[in-house]
Amino acid sequence: MPVNAFAVLAEPARRRILDELRVSDRSVGELVAALTISQPAVSKHLKVLREAGFVSSRVAAQHRIYRVEPAQFAAIDEWLAPYRLLWTKHLDKLARHLDETEQ
Amino acid sequence: MPVNAFAVLAEPARRRILDELRVSDRSVGELVAALTISQPAVSKHLKVLREAGFVSSRVAAQHRIYRVEPAQFAAIDEWLAPYRLLWTKHLDKLARHLDETEQ
DNA sequence: CGTCTGTATGCCTTGACAGGCATATTCCGT
DNA sequence: ACGGAATATGCCTGTCAAGGCATACAGACG
Numbered sequence: 001m002p003v004n005a006f007a008v009l010a011e012p013a014r015r016r017i018l019d020e021l022r023v024s025d026r027s028v029g030e031l032v033a034a035l036t037i038s039q040p041a042v043s044k045h046l047k048v049l050r051e052a053g054f055v056s057s058r059v060a061a062q063h064r065i066y067r068v069e070p071a072q073f074a075a076i077d078e079w080l081a082p083y084r085l086l087w088t089k090h091l092d093k094l095a096r097h098l099d100e101t102e103q
Numbered sequence: 104m105p106v107n108a109f110a111v112l113a114e115p116a117r118r119r120i121l122d123e124l125r126v127s128d129r130s131v132g133e134l135v136a137a138l139t140i141s142q143p144a145v146s147k148h149l150k151v152l153r154e155a156g157f158v159s160s161r162v163a164a165q166h167r168i169y170r171v172e173p174a175q176f177a178a179i180d181e182w183l184a185p186y187r188l189l190w191t192k193h194l195d196k197l198a199r200h201l202d203e204t205e206q
Numbered sequence: 207c208g209t210c211t212g213t214a215t216g217c218c219t220t221g222a223c224a225g226g227c228a229t230a231t232t233c234c235g236t
Numbered sequence: 237a238c239g240g241a242a243t244a245t246g247c248c249t250g251t252c253a254a255g256g257c258a259t260a261c262a263g264a265c266g
Contacts, residue, residue: 070190207266
């Protein structure tokens with residue numbers, strides 16, 4: 001994880017942006033239309049997302065098209081991995097308990 | 104996700120706490136010893152983690168023992184799931200590219 | 207029942223950050 | 237080169253949260 005990926009994702013507006021971009025690439029203007037905040041605010045969030053590696057942008061005429069960069073999500077997933085063991089273990093235990101009590 | 108789970112995880116000290124608890128349950132005092140912040144600070148972080156459902160506590164004499172509560176991590180995982188598709192697709196594409204160019 | 211240990215809470219200060227507005231910058235078409 | 241559209245940046249303000257310290261609270265034990 002580069003710089004506090006969780007802090008980057010903590011901002012609801014940024015998660016909304018990612019949700020939009022997950023569907024398809026979008027220009028800044030399209031994102032502004034989709035969210036409810038001002039264009040400067042969107043640009044700032046995009047900057048944060050970009051510097052954290054969650055998105056990247058390409059230039060198309062006077063537009064900037066943003067897209068999701070999957071690698072950072074993989075980083076989050078890695079952080080999550082050891083805890084995943086915990087909760088699958090938990091589920092196992094639950095399942096066993098149900099097995100034992102179901103007859 | 105209950106209340107901005109990402110904001111809860113954004114705090115480095117809280118992730119350190121979770122890392123400790125992942126190994127085994129711990130009392131507040133043990134956590135204080137493991138981290139480098141004051142006891143009140145640890146108690147406050149524990150409160151945040153508890154209210155967000157990441158940990159739970161039991162009473163043992165005058166100690167309070169905290170442990171990880173796996174369910175919340177599953178919630179994060181769910182949020183991540185659609186993005187996981189994205190990056191596995193990405194890996195697929197990469198693999199295919201390597202296949203095509205490897206001979 | 208006083209005292210000590212372990213933990214939680216209140217108050218206060220400080221720093222970080224989000225959002226709005228104005229403005230700079232970039233690139234297009236003419 | 238000039239005007240305009242699309243996006244980025246600077247400045248300012250308000251809000252919120254973290255951490256420290258002092259203190260309150262709870263249980264154990266003499």
